[in-house]
Amino acid sequence: MNAEHRPRTAIDHLFFWFMFANGGVITALLMPVHVLVQGILGPLGVVPVVDQHYDTYANVIGNPLVKLYLLVLIGFAFFHFAHRLRYLLADFGVPAAKSLPAQVIFYGGAVVVILVTIWILLTTIPISFG
Amino acid sequence: MPLNWWTRQRHYFLYMLREFTALPMALWLIWLLYEISGLRSGAHGYTPPRSGLFVAFSVVVLLFSLYHSYTFLKLAGVIMRIKVLDRQIPSRVIVFTMFGAWAVASAVIAFVLIWFAR
Amino acid sequence: MADKTITVRAARFDPEHDKEPRLQSYEVPFYDESMVVLDALNHIKNHIDGSLSYRWSCRMGICGSCGMMVNGTPKLTCNAFLRDYWPRPVVVQPLNNFPLIRDLVIDMDDFMHKLKSIKPWIIRKQELPLGAGEHRQTNEQIDDFRQFSECINCMLCYAACPIYGLNEEFLGPAATALARRYNLDSRDEGLKDRLPVVAEAEGIWECSFVGECSVVCPKGVDPAKAIQQTKLDTTMRFVLPYGNRE
Known part of the structure; x- marks a missing residue:
């Protein structure tokens, strides 16, 4: 630390952490039930699940509230994942994971997933209020 | 710092496991996006998930996901400082509320996923 | 025997x-x-x-x-x-x-520099004159920071911290816990001096909550908690409208 070094709150890291923390809470609250019901109970036929039939799934996905819900879930989740995996890479002894290019790649990747999500949600089953 | 530092102590290993939960969860959500986009091929083109391989994958993801939920919600209780009438709310009350919210959210989502399947 | x-x-x-x-x-x-x-x-x-x-x-x-x-x-x-x-x-x-x-x-020089950088003393914008009497605090106000004031600068938390081991620029557990100890003190007015140091890129944001610092602390200080709470507080200051910004 030299004398000219003037410390400053890192707004970028503050933002990343904000997204990471929100994504962490959202995935903690919502992920297990999706995986359990859609990934295990539905395919095994234990209970009827919306995504087991085209009609029921299309009906649900057409709902704008569902689209918004999925965007919030996936959007925050991928910022959370990007943040954790970037720090995990640093923990494995890759200091470059803390560099600016790494930040662009990881958080940029999260932004790309969000854009793809928006595109998929807008182009799959038009919005309907039925 | 030896690069295998996290294998030398149980606590460090559990920490790395907690951080790693992000990867399986990310893969599962990417699968969810893929499944949704499959609706575009219409009533005949859409194939619902039924394979054993996918169930096995989901079981693994569920374990990681539960570990993430447990650790994250528990740690959230440590982090949050909420004062009501100048009194600090004890962290176990916050943790209990978090786990309660988890149960309620899970019940609501499960209800929606099953109810609208009729 | x-x-x-x-x-x-x-x-x-x-x-x-x-x-x-x-x-x-x-x-x-x-x-x-x-x-x-x-x-x-x-x-x-x-x-x-x-x-x-x-x-x-x-x-x-x-x-x-x-x-x-x-x-x-x-x-x-x-x-x-x-x-x-x-x-x-x-x-x-x-x-x-x-x-x-x-x-x-x-060699503990690095820790000593970091300790000094967070100004671990009570900062007042204007000192109260002696005649004004003592700074009074309620039990609740003392409870806010007392745990973090137990630190004896033994550096065990730095030895336990893999993040510090991987990146020695990291401000580290004890320094952040002590910064929080003073920031939470009702007598202190030095938040704006300490926050930029604590919330720098190499400050709290480096920490990924391994938590081992709190396990090894011989005085029951919880530096990991101090760091995460500082992250949340600092974020809230920027996110909430009319937050008390620098």
């Missing part, structure tokens, strides 16, 4: 002759159940090998100078009982993550 001994394997390092630290074994009489690792080191120094170098002072868990790795875990050697290790040998090594000076003595 009089003849009971314990093997102490102490790290030796002479910067003028050695490239790497090596372990040297000593047989130390273990005649009292209340003996601690520091007692064993003092016995070696006084009766077996006077050239062994290590820091110590109060031998009662207050000065924070006798921190070393005991069987791989950072501990105050005055607080590590031999009875917990006997009959297996005790391996005593210098604290992890710090440059080594000699034997069990590490």
Whole structure:
């Protein structure tokens, strides 16, 4: 630390952490039930699940509230994942994971997933209020 | 710092496991996006998930996901400082509320996923 | 019982002759159940090998100078009982993550700079005149920060922190906990001086909540909690409207 070094709150890291923390809470609250019901109970036929039939799934996905819900879930989740995996890479002894290019790649990747999500949600089953 | 530092102590290993939960969860959500986009091929083109391989994958993801939920919600209780009438709310009350919210959210989502399947 | 001994394997390092630290074994009489690792080191120094170098002072868990790795875990050697290790040998090594000076003595300059950078004292915009009386605090106001004020600067948390081990620029656990101790003090007005240091890129944001700092702390301080709470507070100051920004 030299004398000219003037410390400053890192707004970028503050933002990343904000997204990471929100994504962490959202995935903690919502992920297990999706995986359990859609990934295990539905395919095994234990209970009827919306995504087991085209009609029921299309009906649900057409709902704008569902689209918004999925965007919030996936959007925050991928910022959370990007943040954790970037720090995990640093923990494995890759200091470059803390560099600016790494930040662009990881958080940029999260932004790309969000854009793809928006595109998929807008182009799959038009919005309907039925 | 030896690069295998996290294998030398149980606590460090559990920490790395907690951080790693992000990867399986990310893969599962990417699968969810893929499944949704499959609706575009219409009533005949859409194939619902039924394979054993996918169930096995989901079981693994569920374990990681539960570990993430447990650790994250528990740690959230440590982090949050909420004062009501100048009194600090004890962290176990916050943790209990978090786990309660988890149960309620899970019940609501499960209800929606099953109810609208009729 | 009089003849009971314990093997102490102490790290030796002479910067003028050695490239790497090596372990040297000593047989130390273990005649009292209340003996601690520091007692064993003092016995070696006084009766077996006077050239062994290590820091110590109060031998009662207050000065924070006798921190070393005991069987791989950072501990105050005055607080590590031999009875917990006997009959297996005790391996005593210098604290992890710090440059080594000699034997069990590490270079603490980096920590001292970091400690100073967060201004660990009460900052007032304007000192109250003596005639105004004492700064009064309620029990609740003291409870806000008391836990974090127990820190004795022993640096065990830095030795336990893999993030500090991987990146020595990281401000680290104790310094952040002490910054929070003063920021939470109702008498203090120095938040705006400390926040930029604490919330720098190499400050709180480096931490990924391993939590081992809080496990090894001999005084029950919870630096991991201090760091995460500071992250949340700092974020809220920017996210909430009319937040009290710098």
